Amino acid sequence: MIQYECLHHVSLTVTNLEKAKHFYSNILCLKEIQRPNFDFPGAWYDIEGQQLHLIVLPTSQTIRHNKRLSSREGHFALRVKDYDATLNWLKSKDVEILEKPKSMSGFAQIFCADPDGNLIELNVEQTDL
Template identity: 45%
Template structure:
């Protein structure tokens, strides 16, 4: 049997590394990590203490989605400390979002798209 410890990283395809680094690093404030010198272009970011986000550049975009937010499509979710502070940060950065403060999931949800239409979900306790 496989003994799982934790999720290590999520990899997302992106079209434009410079644009993605601006969005994830500057706009959302993810901490960039040192990435090994692979033959491909990309960037690594810390999510919390032990998880990572890996961005992989595909300039031709053949593997990337093009539609708007659909929560049943592939996405990744990050638990945040404050629903209200996250909404305020997204609004201050002029990032469109879909808010579900009273989600049937049992916690509040906020969905956004990155520049390549990868779906990001922010989750928080009700009323936070």
């Protein structure tokens, strides 16, 4: 049997590192951390002890061609402290969002996408609204 300690990181491919870094640093407010000096470009971010790794690979087969927001496509989810504050922040930055405040999941969800169409869910327990 496998015993887990935690989710360590999620890796996403991107095509334009500067656009991606702007989104993750300035829109999602994640803290960039030191990354090993790999022979390919990318960036790493800390998310409360777990990590998000961006890898530049324009030929990636995981880049979504249809950038339409969908809660059913592959995504990663971040728990936020305040649904309304997060929603207002994203709207103030003109980020396209898909709101699901009464999702059957039990989470109040906000979906958005980075410049390459990687989907991100931001959520809180519905009782936290």
